[in-house]
Amino acid sequence: MNTTGHGAVVALAGGVGGARLVDGLDRALPPGALQVVANTGDDFQHWGLHISPDLDTLMYTLAGLSPEDRGWGIEGDTFHALGEARRRGLDDWFQLGDRDLVTHLARTAALARGESLTDVTRRLCRGLDVDRVILPMSDTPRPTTIVTPDGAELAFQQWLVRERAAPTVKALRYGGAGKASPHVLAALNTADLIVICPSNPYVSIDPILTLEGVRAALEETPVVAVSPILGGRAVKGPLAAMIPQLSGRAASAKAVAEHYENLLDAYFVHPGDGFQAPFPVIETNIVLQAREDRVVFARKLLSLAGSLR
Amino acid sequence: MNTTGHGAVVALAGGVGGARLVDGLDRALPPGALQVVANTGDDFQHWGLHISPDLDTLMYTLAGLSPEDRGWGIEGDTFHALGEARRRGLDDWFQLGDRDLVTHLARTAALARGESLTDVTRRLCRGLDVDRVILPMSDTPRPTTIVTPDGAELAFQQWLVRERAAPTVKALRYGGAGKASPHVLAALNTADLIVICPSNPYVSIDPILTLEGVRAALEETPVVAVSPILGGRAVKGPLAAMIPQLSGRAASAKAVAEHYENLLDAYFVHPGDGFQAPFPVIETNIVLQAREDRVVFARKLLSLAGSLR
Numbered sequence: 055m056n057t058t059g060h061g062a063v064v065a066l067a068g069g070v071g072g073a074r075l076v077d078g079l080d081r082a083l084p085p086g087a088l089q090v091v092a093n094t095g096d097d098f099q100h101w102g103l104h105i106s107p108d109l110d111t112l113m114y115t116l117a118g119l120s121p122e123d124r125g126w127g128i129e130g131d132t133f134h135a136l137g138e139a140r141r142r143g144l145d146d147w148f149q150l151g152d153r154d155l156v157t158h159l160a161r162t163a164a165l166a167r168g169e170s171l172t173d174v175t176r177r178l179c180r181g182l183d184v185d186r187v188i189l190p191m192s193d194t195p196r197p198t199t200i201v202t203p204d205g206a207e208l209a210f211q212q213w214l215v216r217e218r219a220a221p222t223v224k225a226l227r228y229g230g231a232g233k234a235s236p237h238v239l240a241a242l243n244t245a246d247l248i249v250i251c252p253s254n255p256y257v258s259i260d261p262i263l264t265l266e267g268v269r270a271a272l273e274e275t276p277v278v279a280v281s282p283i284l285g286g287r288a289v290k291g292p293l294a295a296m297i298p299q300l301s302g303r304a305a306s307a308k309a310v311a312e313h314y315e316n317l318l319d320a321y322f323v324h325p326g327d328g329f330q331a332p333f334p335v336i337e338t339n340i341v342l343q344a345r346e347d348r349v350v351f352a353r354k355l356l357s358l359a360g361s362l363r
Numbered sequence: 364m365n366t367t368g369h370g371a372v373v374a375l376a377g378g379v380g381g382a383r384l385v386d387g388l389d390r391a392l393p394p395g396a397l398q399v400v401a402n403t404g405d406d407f408q409h410w411g412l413h414i415s416p417d418l419d420t421l422m423y424t425l426a427g428l429s430p431e432d433r434g435w436g437i438e439g440d441t442f443h444a445l446g447e448a449r450r451r452g453l454d455d456w457f458q459l460g461d462r463d464l465v466t467h468l469a470r471t472a473a474l475a476r477g478e479s480l481t482d483v484t485r486r487l488c489r490g491l492d493v494d495r496v497i498l499p500m501s502d503t504p505r506p507t508t509i510v511t512p513d514g515a516e517l518a519f520q521q522w523l524v525r526e527r528a529a530p531t532v533k534a535l536r537y538g539g540a541g542k543a544s545p546h547v548l549a550a551l552n553t554a555d556l557i558v559i560c561p562s563n564p565y566v567s568i569d570p571i572l573t574l575e576g577v578r579a580a581l582e583e584t585p586v587v588a589v590s591p592i593l594g595g596r597a598v599k600g601p602l603a604a605m606i607p608q609l610s611g612r613a614a615s616a617k618a619v620a621e622h623y624e625n626l627l628d629a630y631f632v633h634p635g636d637g638f639q640a641p642f643p644v645i646e647t648n649i650v651l652q653a654r655e656d657r658v659v660f661a662r663k664l665l666s667l668a669g670s671l672r
Contacts, residue, residue: 101469101472102468102472103468132443134441134443134461134462135444135462135464135465135468138462139469142490142491144469144490152441152444152447153443153444153446153447155444155461155464156447156448159412160453162411163410166411182451
């Protein structure tokens with residue numbers, strides 16, 4: 055534990071919802087105290103580029119470049135390349151901004167040279183003056199696949215973006231070797247607090263939790279989670295529809311907590327979403343859209359976490 | 364020979380100078396009569412992308428997208444990705460426009476899937492409504508290298524763009540296997556007329572001429588060339604400085620003709636650049652910047668070529 059009393063904090067995060075809490079934690083904690091383990095299950099190839107949607111959302115959010123009104127890309131970016139692709143009849147279902155493209159180009163070239171995703175992420179962050187540690191959950195691919203009731207298998211981004219999350223989700227598959235990067239295991243094994251961000255448990259957090267050695271690390275460390283469901287609705291994305299499809303239960307903060315089984319030591323939910331549990335369930339404002347609300351909430355979370363030890 | 368009397372015409376071309384004559388020939392000839400063999404010795408990798416400067420200049424020129432005032436890229440293109448790369452400290456020495464980027468992305472992805480450069484070039488052309496046949500000289504890499512007096516070897520684009528063509532050229536090397544694509548050999552072997560465009564003989568035409576089987580095809584067919592030197596100055600690029608460095612002679616239309624040795628059956632030069640030769644040397648306006656001048660000149664060239672047979 056460092057002198058501020060917070061110790062080393064590791065946040066597990068997906069895209070927008072996770073990035074907003076990470077932004078608050080980042081500003082509430084002293085430099086060097088926070089490491090973020092980011093889901094890479096959404097990574098995919100498009101236009102021959104390696105795209106890591108959650109890494110980019112986290113990086114752009116910490117760089118202060120994220121738009122307030124959407125969960126991806128760079129504020130004020132232009133879309134001239136995309137318009138050109140459309141004019142030429144090329145794939146245009148994934149929105150790539152002209153400035154955003156530079157991230158994917160630099161990442162793809164570095165990976166092709168044999169650089170690890172961890173190293174190229176660090177370099178991309180430095181290029182945007184982000185000196186916080188964002189760790190891809192794995193240096194090897196772990197693609198999330200959506201299985202539909204008719205047995206069709208869709209790559210996650212194709213299901214989410216191209217199919218607009220319409221096909222019913224019967225099951226999920228997390229592909230690849232399932233190895234966490236050594237940096238991730240080291241961060242988790244030396245953490246004083248692990249925060250599960252308000253991200254989708256099925257497609258953002260489970261891809262991390264199911265990596266070898268991750269769940270065991272969480273069982274040894276205080277874990278605080280923040281609900282991605284507020285009053286039955288998801289912070290962002292398709293979660294509210296996935297919960298009934300995958301668990302047979304109504305979407306609720308409680309359903310998410312029970313999905314995490316015995317991992318949680320405390321749980322933040324929105325006012326009115328509380329329930330009885332063998333750990334503290336704290337009702338408070340967890341809407342983190344505005345930057346100022348993020349740091350206020352992060353301080354509240356860290357203060358409670360201090361009392362857990 | 365087809366009904367118009369021109370027969371099958373094949374043009375050998377590099378970038379700007381070649382593209383302007385090709386544009387004139389394209390509009391002077393009936394559909395299907397022209398095929399263009401394009402230099403790919405300038406091709407290089409940048410930002411992980413396969414860039415083919417001469418193929419792109421030819422394609423954009425035939426699509427009517429080339430700027431009047433520069434030899435590369437798309438008229439009215441923006442440079443937001445390039446600006447972003449510069450801000451992040453990434454390589455920014457090669458000018459890539461946002462719309463132009465789509466060409467390189469599509470080409471790189473297609474090559475990575477195993478498509479040939481010939482096939483992807485045809486597809487890119489179709490996407491820009493260019494139904495003319497642009498043939499890369501080879502489907503395998505043939506990189507031109509500049510050798511300087513101190514023995515340093517520079518990739519062509521690095522010498523031209525990054526070093527601004529400043530280092531003295533002592534010699535040139537054309538790398539790779541030196542095989543013309545089968546489409547190129549078929550086009551040359553069935554041509555009724557071969558046109559050597561006003562391109563740089565050392566770095567645009569020789570990479571084609573030195574491919575296996577190409578010179579032999581030219582020796583069997585009427586060849587008309589257009590001088591890339593006008594009054595001692597190059598149409599474009601570093602040629603006027605290269606001629607004395609590589610041949611020890613002053614830059615002139617005649618020096619270029621003699622470089623081609625016994626290949627020429629007729630030669631177009633600018634008024635005042637004429638000389639005695641064992642083939643017709645025609646003095647006429649060969650400034651092809653304006654689109655209307657290109658087709659006027661192309662008709663003149665084709666008319667003379669008709670008289671050679």
